[in-house]
Amino acid sequence: MAEHILIAGKAGVGKSTTAANLAAALATAGHQVALIGYDSRWNSTATLRGTSELKPLPAWRGGDVVPLYAIGFKGALCVEAGELIAEGDVANTAHLLQHPTVVVHRPEFVIHDMAWEPDSSFVLPAAIEGIVRLYVVTSADMAAIQVVNELFAWLNTVSSIDCRFGGVVVNNLRGPFYESIIADFVSKTGTSVVVSLPHSLMVSVSDFYNQTLIESAPLSHNSFVYRKLACQVSEQTVVPRPTFLDCWELKHWAKKWGEIIAELETGVVADGSHI
Numbered sequence: 065m066a067e068h069i070l071i072a073g074k075a076g077v078g079k080s081t082t083a084a085n086l087a088a089a090l091a092t093a094g095h096q097v098a099l100i101g102y103d104s105r106w107n108s109t110a111t112l113r114g115t116s117e118l119k120p121l122p123a124w125r126g127g128d129v130v131p132l133y134a135i136g137f138k139g140a141l142c143v144e145a146g147e148l149i150a151e152g153d154v155a156n157t158a159h160l161l162q163h164p165t166v167v168v169h170r171p172e173f174v175i176h177d178m179a180w181e182p183d184s185s186f187v188l189p190a191a192i193e194g195i196v197r198l199y200v201v202t203s204a205d206m207a208a209i210q211v212v213n214e215l216f217a218w219l220n221t222v223s224s225i226d227c228r229f230g231g232v233v234v235n236n237l238r239g240p241f242y243e244s245i246i247a248d249f250v251s252k253t254g255t256s257v258v259v260s261l262p263h264s265l266m267v268s269v270s271d272f273y274n275q276t277l278i279e280s281a282p283l284s285h286n287s288f289v290y291r292k293l294a295c296q297v298s299e300q301t302v303v304p305r306p307t308f309l310d311c312w313e314l315k316h317w318a319k320k321w322g323e324i325i326a327e328l329e330t331g332v333v334a335d336g337s338h339i
């Protein structure tokens with residue numbers, strides 16, 4: 065039975081980049097992989113499928129919007145499901161996962177690139193038979209961390225059988241200082257970071273080539289990190305399940321970091337003295 069990997073996080077944090085590169089790294093390691101995107105722009109699998117043309121799934125008996133598919137890098141199955149689950153449509157998603165094109169592919173890993181805000185992630189486990197594991201992608205921005213906290217809060221409402229936790233993927237880091245912000249947040253919520261990816265111009269380069277980084281720049285630093293993530297996924301590395309901060313705790317935590325950043329930026333510490 066396939067293991068289902070949910071890649072969730074705030075809009076624009078790098079979910080599709082993570083999902084496509086993870087899929088490419090798993091496929092390179094010899095695993096059968098499917099990547100399903102739920103983006104209305106049908107662009108989740110763009111770098112994994114490259115020049116392969118998308119075709120409608122044959123004999124689709126789900127909703128009005130027909131999901132599209134292509135075979136991409138190293139035989140990975142790429143599916144663009146549009147906004148299939150955005151409206152919480154569990155039946156259509158289950159229909160997609162049981163579609164012959166998906167079943168015949170016999171994926172060991174089905175990676176779900178979740179769209180937009182976290183609400184759409186919440187219905188997915190109900191549509192899936194088999195192991196579901198959530199990976200949360202974030203940058204060091206407060207808005208992205210707020211979404212991480214929402215996802216952690218949701219994890220606390222479902223059992224560890226319905227949805228396991230894979231860990232936090234930190235993306236687009238622009239320096240060790242930003243890493244400390246996330247490290248502090250994850251330690252406060254009792255969990256850990258699985259991998260950290262720096263901001264890299266090579267990601268833009270691979271977007272222009274319409275390839276994943278794993279394909280276009282396999283020796284780049286970020287490709288090594290994606291292969292490390294693929295190992296963690298295939299070895300089912302156990303990561304502590306997070307707690308979450310309540311509204312007041314999150315505000316308090318954010319204020320502390322706001323003060324630290326302001327002190328570093330202005331050279332004026334909170335008690336008025338100068339650094």
Ligand SMILES: Nc1ncnc2c1ncn2[C@@H]1O[C@H](COP(=O)(O)OP(=O)(O)OP(=O)(O)O)[C@@H](O)[C@H]1O
Nearest residue numbers: 075076077078079080081180236262263264267271
């Ligand atoms: N580590 C990185 N370094 C530099 N650029 C990055 C990095 N990760 C992602 N990007 C860039 O950031 C942009 C957003 O990434 P991506 O599309 O993966 O985010 P997303 O979370 O899927 O967004 P959306 O919520 O809109 O689907 C892209 O242009 C991508 O190339």
Ligand SMILES: [Mg+2]
Nearest residue numbers: 079080103108
């Ligand atoms: Mg995306």
